[in-house]
Amino acid sequence: MSPTSYKQVVYAERPEPTIIPNKTFNVKTASLPTSLKPNEILVRAHYLSLDAAMRSWLTAKRSYVAPVEIGDVMRGSTIGQIHAVGTAIDTNKFKKGDWVVSMSGWAEYAVLTEKLVERLDVPEGCSPLDFMSVLGITGLTAYFGLEEIGHVKPGETVVVSGAAGATGSMAGQIAKIKGGRVIGIAGGKEKCDFLVSELGFDAAVDYKSPTWRQQLRELTPKYIDVYFDNVGGEILDACLARAARDSRFVMCGGISQYNTATPKGPTNILNVISQRITIKGFIVFDFAKKYNAGRKDLAKWLVEGKLKRKEHIVKGGIEQAPAALVDLYAGGNTGKMLVEIAPMSDALPGSSKL
Numbered sequence: 001m002s003p004t005s006y007k008q009v010v011y012a013e014r015p016e017p018t019i020i021p022n023k024t025f026n027v028k029t030a031s032l033p034t035s036l037k038p039n040e041i042l043v044r045a046h047y048l049s050l051d052a053a054m055r056s057w058l059t060a061k062r063s064y065v066a067p068v069e070i071g072d073v074m075r076g077s078t079i080g081q082i083h084a085v086g087t088a089i090d091t092n093k094f095k096k097g098d099w100v101v102s103m104s105g106w107a108e109y110a111v112l113t114e115k116l117v118e119r120l121d122v123p124e125g126c127s128p129l130d131f132m133s134v135l136g137i138t139g140l141t142a143y144f145g146l147e148e149i150g151h152v153k154p155g156e157t158v159v160v161s162g163a164a165g166a167t168g169s170m171a172g173q174i175a176k177i178k179g180g181r182v183i184g185i186a187g188g189k190e191k192c193d194f195l196v197s198e199l200g201f202d203a204a205v206d207y208k209s210p211t212w213r214q215q216l217r218e219l220t221p222k223y224i225d226v227y228f229d230n231v232g233g234e235i236l237d238a239c240l241a242r243a244a245r246d247s248r249f250v251m252c253g254g255i256s257q258y259n260t261a262t263p264k265g266p267t268n269i270l271n272v273i274s275q276r277i278t279i280k281g282f283i284v285f286d287f288a289k290k291y292n293a294g295r296k297d298l299a300k301w302l303v304e305g306k307l308k309r310k311e312h313i314v315k316g317g318i319e320q321a322p323a324a325l326v327d328l329y330a331g332g333n334t335g336k337m338l339v340e341i342a343p344m345s346d347a348l349p350g351s352s353k354l
């Protein structure tokens, strides 16, 4: 029997500045509609992507997207299954049982218009869940940051921060494919071992070790040609100090500053001038028109075994999302962090499996 209500996580109170799961968010129950408008699609979410950028969506200031408003369902992208479509929806495009990626938010179900839903066209040898990591925003961010800004040349030294996270682990692997000598920076020995032994990085620096600056210096005797920054703060500053002449700094994110009331900039900024550094920020959406081409390369590398996927799946339903997001900022994940809203065993009977 179909349910009549579902759970959603609502933004309740601004974090000041740290997220407190049960204070920042509330779990609420909503009613499922008994009928859809002609242009609506009912999606049941199965896996929610947790992204570092979510913290910035909770702050009411100018950014690349509007902030989430207090009282709104928290914004988020999911993989889910269509449970019903309105009468005006072309069933050649969307039908009951199709797997889709959508901005359905932190909720078990969502009623969406067609524009917010993308049906999965899964490449041979890939899994639909890959659209939450390698073939989704994560992989595309790493791909276009390196393709459009990094321009890695064979033999160049590439340093990636946040290297064992979702975006960083993709960036490091792609830089290896491009022929770079890749050094990852991550928190803890276990993550550093993972980068070298499982993902094929050339070396890794544990930024939680008291000797990390020295390790970084020793591993970059010819300085850094490309730096892919996910964290900002002290690590960005240390990499600026090690920048090679004409190096490229790909400014992807600054997670070390997201939960601070007053984010700090680097002190070694004058090296940008003396070393002629190109330092450029980007938002993956800038390259939306090129996503298909990027996905083609990413899928090829995945199938060839040159790119490895790694997911960190938090089970227990949508109510786990607030605490899991806090855990993301604490480095609880290796690879892409997802929340399992509904297991695959709950998929509609007869539909293809993830």
Ligand SMILES: NC(=O)c1ccc[n+]([C@@H]2O[C@H](COP(=O)([O-])OP(=O)(O)OC[C@H]3O[C@@H](n4cnc5c(N)ncnc54)[C@H](OP(=O)(O)O)[C@@H]3O)[C@@H](O)[C@H]2O)c1
Pocket: 050, 051, 052, 053, 137, 138, 141, 162, 163, 164, 165, 166, 167, 168, 185, 186, 187, 188, 191, 230, 231, 251, 252, 253, 254, 255, 256, 257, 282, 283, 284, 285, 328, 329, 330, 331, 332, 333, 334, 335, 336, 337
């Ligand atoms: N520009 C874009 O379009 C775009 C798109 C997607 C993501 N991003 C950015 O990419 C970065 C990674 O995001 P993600 O969603 O893939 O998350 P993620 O890397 O999977 O997870 C975040 C990781 O950041 C590390 N971290 C947390 N606090 C840190 C600190 N103070 N210093 C150093 N590392 C710290 C943690 O790993 P450790 O255990 O190693 O600390 C944690 O696992 C973020 O900065 C995000 O904003 C940008």
